[in-house]
Amino acid sequence: MVDDEADFLNAVSRRLEKRGIPPVLAGSGEDGLALLAETPMDVVVLDVKMPGMGGLEALRRIKDSWPDMEVILLTGNVSAADGVEGIKQGAFDYITKPIEIDHLAGKIRQAWDKRRRKQEQEEQRQFQEKMEQQMTAMDRLASLGTLSTGVAHEINNPLAMMREAAGYMRLVLEKEDMVQWPGKTGLAKGLEKIEKGIERIRRITHLLLGFVRPADHACARTDVKELVSESIELVTKEMQGKQIAVDRKMDDTEGVAWTDPYALRQVMINLLTNAVHAIQREGTITVSLSEAEGCLAIAVSDTGVGIPGENLNKIFEPFFSTKPSDKGTGLGLYVSRGIVERLDGRIGVKSAVGRGTTFTVEIPVCRRGDAVECVDENTCDEILTKIKEIGGDDEDTRKSAGG
Ligand SMILES: Nc1ncnc2c1ncn2[C@@H]1O[C@H](COP(=O)(O)OP(=O)(O)OP(=O)(O)O)[C@@H](O)[C@H]1O
Ligand SMILES: [Mg+2]
The missing domain is CATH 3.30.565.10 (Histidine kinase-like ATPase, C-terminal domain)
Structure with missing residues (x-):
């Protein structure tokens, strides 16, 4: 609340305080602006006739720096035209002196309400914008999911055939009459590479097919x-x-x-x-x-x-x-x-x-949680060695891994 008449300011201030609206006071337009620069406020009550910077000038500067600030002007009886001018420049309203305190309190509440509504609208706009952005990202993700799922599906059939063929080759290779065959080692190595490759592709297609599903915990x-x-x-x-x-x-x-x-x-x-x-x-x-x-x-x-x-x-x-x-x-x-x-x-x-x-x-x-999942005997032994190596003296882990 900005007014050069100290008595008036103090009296109004006390009565506004009683109505639950404690104002911060300034004795001139310059002081008022300095105060606003330090502390954000919701509503300004501004006397029009002040020595130095007048109310209308202060209003212009306030609107320049804080366009959303609501300003109520106090005008003298004879200067109501200033109030009208003030509204043209963006003031919320004007009240003529001598003021009626409940009238002023009511106006302040209205101005504050208007501000709050504006803020809510702004928040809602920002929220909506963010949601829209997220939706676009979700859409893209969904189409990425659909695409990769489609591709993975297509790959699955030929992959199954390859697995079957590799399995058959493995069977033939393990037969007794192959033991003497000199090319066996080379072929077995090649086959192992094929099997590894197939296994890898299978994992990838599984990952893609379960695009949104959390991956399993194989270690x-x-x-x-x-x-x-x-x-x-x-x-x-x-x-x-x-x-x-x-x-x-x-x-x-x-x-x-x-x-x-x-x-x-x-x-x-x-x-x-x-x-x-x-x-x-x-x-x-x-x-x-x-x-x-x-x-x-x-x-x-x-x-x-x-x-x-x-x-x-x-x-x-x-x-x-x-x-x-x-x-x-x-x-x-x-x-x-x-x-x-x-x-x-x-x-x-x-x-x-x-x-x-x-x-x-x-x-x-070594992930302790996985000790139970890596089950064949060799891996269990390796895990136990690892646990010992890293100084694991956790009896429970050892027992469950061993079991
Ligand atoms: N090495 C980096 N150097 C500079 N900025 C990085 C680096 N890594 C990540 N960022 C920043 O972090 C952001 C988020 O990275 P993130 O990998 O999560 O998403 P993205 O790369 O934008 O998209 P994508 O989902 O395709 O990975 C990037 O957009 C980038 O601004
Ligand atoms: Mg990235």
Whole structure:
């Protein structure tokens, strides 16, 4: 409430306070503006006739800086025309002095109501906009799902035939009269590669067919070095048109973990794809592997554009993407974090704008929860050795793994 007559201000202030509207007071237009710049307010009650900056000038400045602010003008009896002028300039209303306190309180409430309604409408608009964006992303995801499911389905039939044929070849190869055959070893090796390949494709089609279904929890002895190399192979296509050097620093560890290799590879592909996208023309991607305290750490660094600080806590949210809509859905990191947490691991990020980004994935070398699932005898023995190696003295885990 801005008025140069101190007695009037104090008297009105006390009476407004009693009606549940405690005002903040200013003795001049200049003071009023300074106060508004410091503390956001909802409604301003402004005297028109003041020495120095007059009420209409103050109104103009308020509307310039805070267009949504509601302003009620107080005019003298003889200067009602100022009130009309004020309304033209965007004032909510004007009241002529001497004022009737309940009338003023009523006007303030109306002005405040109008403001609140505007805010609600704005919030609703923003919410709707966000929902629409999410819907588009969902639509895209749904069509991606449909497409990959269709392709996976098509692949399934020839794949089944290949599996059957490979199975038959295996049977023939294992027959007694083949024992002496000199070409057996070579053929067996080739067949093993085929079987492995088929198994891999089968996993992929299963993943795609169960696109939205959470993946199963199969764990296996995983050569993470090999897995990283495969993942790099898979993203080389994305690198076309850019000068990207890939640096591997993986000599410090054996790089073996008991984990879900397919899920981990999905994470690697997501991180590597992001790294490739972050490099505009030329740069380096470094993948390093290290092992400490029962954990394998994989770091994917790039010399790309970096992530601004204000985005760092948003990048793991679903549908957060700064890429054009045909390039990113904003699900890569969200899904990756979900996977890493399911593998009992952690994912972290460090970034500097203009210098680059490093994502770190830490997974346990041996997942305790999976000990029961990896059931054949050899794997059980290997698990037990691993548990001992990493200093596991957990009797329960050992018992359940052994059982
Ligand atoms: N290595 C990186 N360098 C710079 N920005 C990155 C990097 N990785 C992620 N980001 C930022 O985080 C955002 C979210 O990444 P995320 O992988 O979740 O989605 P996306 O890559 O946009 O889309 P997609 O679903 O295809 O992966 C990206 O849009 C980008 O702004
Ligand atoms: Mg991505």
